[in-house]
Amino acid sequence: MLKLVYRIRYYFERNGFYVSSRLADRLGMRVKSVRLFFIYLSFATFGIGFAFYLTLAFWLRLKDLVYTKRTSVFDL
Template sequence: MLTVVYKIRHFFERHGFYVSSRLADRLGMRAKSVRLFFIYVSFATLGVGFAIYLTLAFWLKLKDLVYTKRTSVFDL
């Protein structure tokens, strides 16, 4: 079972991580630093998207509370 996992890992390290390795060589950095940067950026952008979603939900709820139609003057 472990040999299958190692073969899969080796395949992805050889073919999938070549992009970050090549980028690291061009920038003069370590490949590990480039991979960590992409991981951190993906978490940051996911968090920003979630924060925007919550902000929009709050604004829509606030808009619904402000602009509700009242049936009469006495519903205040």
């Protein structure tokens, strides 16, 4: 079982990290900087999505509090 885990890890290290190392070579940067950029970018996109979700939830809640459905014209 442990050997399988190491084989999977080696596969991802060989193929997955090659993308960031090739991109860093192409841009003339350090590989560590490219990997950190992708990590920070993933946290930022998750945070923006979560903030957008909370904004929509607050807006819908506020809309429900302000707007009440009137059954007739004489309810004004």
